[in-house]
Structures are given as C-alpha cells and as structure tokens.
Amino acid sequence: MKIVGVGCGPGMITAAAAAAIAGAAVIYGSDRAIDLARPYIREGTAVHEITDYKRLRSLPADTVVLSTGDPMLAGLGYLGGEVVPGISSMQVAFARLGVSLIRGAVVTAHGKDHAAAIADAALEVSRGKVVFLIADPAFSVPDLAAALTPEVRIAVCEDLGYPQERIALGTAGAPPVPRSGLFVVVSGRF
Missing domain, CATH: 3.40.1010.10 (Tetrapyrrole methylase, N-terminal domain)
Structure with a gap:
C-alpha cells in the first residue's frame, strides 16, 4: 500500500x-x-x-x-x-509567517481533548517553541489565548493553499477569530 x-x-x-x-x-x-x-x-x-x-x-x-x-x-x-x-499545512503556515520549522512544536486538538491540547501548547510556548496547533471547528482560540501571556503572538491560518486562504494575526491579549472550520493556529514568539 x-x-x-x-x-x-x-x-x-x-x-x-x-x-x-x-x-x-x-x-x-x-x-x-x-x-x-x-x-x-x-x-x-x-x-x-x-x-x-x-x-x-x-x-x-x-x-x-x-x-x-x-x-x-x-x-x-x-x-x-x-x-x-x-x-503540509505546517509547512505552508510557517512559510507564510516567516518562521523556521526547526522552531516548531506540533499539538493536535482535532477530535481530541481541547483543554489538554491548550495545556500542551502553553507549555511548549513557555519553552520558547512556536506551536503549530491542528484545530477542529469547535476549538476555542480565546481559550488558548487565556492560557498564554498577553504578548504572545497568535495567527489563525484558514484554508491554507486555497484561493480563500486567510491568515489573521493577533496576540493572546487580542486574539484573532477564525471564520471557517478548516484552520490551524500558530502561537509563540515569532
């Protein structure tokens, strides 16, 4: 196969x-x-x-x-x-944001426990990593933002590679809001 x-x-x-x-x-x-x-x-x-x-x-x-x-x-x-x-969506998101892949840590919340994924993401950001979080439509970006310090950057990357691609930038203090169900979140100091 x-x-x-x-x-x-x-x-x-x-x-x-x-x-x-x-x-x-x-x-x-x-x-x-x-x-x-x-x-x-x-x-x-x-x-x-x-x-x-x-x-x-x-x-x-x-x-x-x-x-x-x-x-x-x-x-x-x-x-x-x-x-x-x-x-991958990680390659595309990091390229669009100008972040080296070697700085990345992957966390998945897609069909998983969102609270545990948020805790994992916050831990990785505290270690200096830029987190690539695979979300699902029910994932709460505000909940992630609440687990991070206000100055940490957050990017919501939607429909990567498609004509309607959208990358919304913000911080944990003022997080971006997803518009579609097909999105990933990049967070950290980048």
Missing part, C-alpha cells in the same frame, strides 16, 4: 505524489483528498471514498490511499507501507 500526501490545498502536490497517483489502479481517499488529486487520476482508475478508516489496513497491497497535507502530520502515515510525503 502507498500512502500519498496530496498537499493541504490545490497546487500543493509534489511530483512524486502526482506520479504515484497517476500510476494507481485503485485509490481511496476523503472527498477533499480525491478532489485535490483529481487532476492526476487516470481515466479508468477505481476511486473510492473512505467510509471506514478502521478497514484501511485490510486494503490490497497495490492500493494508493490519499492523505491530505502530509501523511506524517496527523495524517494516514500510521497505516504503514510506502509513504509519499505531501506539502
């Missing part, structure tokens, strides 16, 4: 990922991943929307599984097999 990162938005797919997709006979992915990969899918390829993530490990060895962003950043890389990296 190949796990192929399709990037975090249109045009963010690598040549290696495009080649893996073009050579696939069977592809599985989310609606969003399939949409991002569509320009590279050959006619006649069997394309399936993932409906049961627990069954992915039982797919045939020649299957290509699409993962949005990069499979190793909260993606499907845990499935094993060959991983073809993609351009």
Whole structure:
C-alpha cells in the first residue's frame, strides 16, 4: 500500500505524489483528498471514498490511499507501507509567517481533548517553541489565548493553499477569530 500526501490545498502536490497517483489502479481517499488529486487520476482508475478508516489496513497491497497535507502530520502515515510525503499545512503556515520549522512544536486538538491540547501548547510556548496547533471547528482560540501571556503572538491560518486562504494575526491579549472550520493556529514568539 502507498500512502500519498496530496498537499493541504490545490497546487500543493509534489511530483512524486502526482506520479504515484497517476500510476494507481485503485485509490481511496476523503472527498477533499480525491478532489485535490483529481487532476492526476487516470481515466479508468477505481476511486473510492473512505467510509471506514478502521478497514484501511485490510486494503490490497497495490492500493494508493490519499492523505491530505502530509501523511506524517496527523495524517494516514500510521497505516504503514510506502509513504509519499505531501506539502503540509505546517509547512505552508510557517512559510507564510516567516518562521523556521526547526522552531516548531506540533499539538493536535482535532477530535481530541481541547483543554489538554491548550495545556500542551502553553507549555511548549513557555519553552520558547512556536506551536503549530491542528484545530477542529469547535476549538476555542480565546481559550488558548487565556492560557498564554498577553504578548504572545497568535495567527489563525484558514484554508491554507486555497484561493480563500486567510491568515489573521493577533496576540493572546487580542486574539484573532477564525471564520471557517478548516484552520490551524500558530502561537509563540515569532
């Protein structure tokens, strides 16, 4: 099985990922991943929307599984097999903000305990890291801001790589507000 990162938005797919997709006979992915990969899918390829993530490990060895962003950043890389990296939302957010990736710490709140994620983020910021927090639509940026000192910078990065991309900057004292459900938060001294 190949796990192929399709990037975090249109045009963010690598040549290696495009080649893996073009050579696939069977592809599985989310609606969003399939949409991002569509320009590279050959006619006649069997394309399936993932409906049961627990069954992915039982797919045939020649299957290509699409993962949005990069499979190793909260993606499907845990499935094993060959991983073809993609351009992640972290890479795009840090590039847009001019922050080196080596300063970063990753925290996920997507489908997880938000209070624990906020505590982890606050700890990493206190250690001098710039936190890349993977949010979900219910994540509260004001709750994160309350856990940080007022001067800490916060960026809400929405729809990265898409035409409607938006990066709103603020501080913990005056945090930015997300407008969409597809967002990440970068916080720290940057």
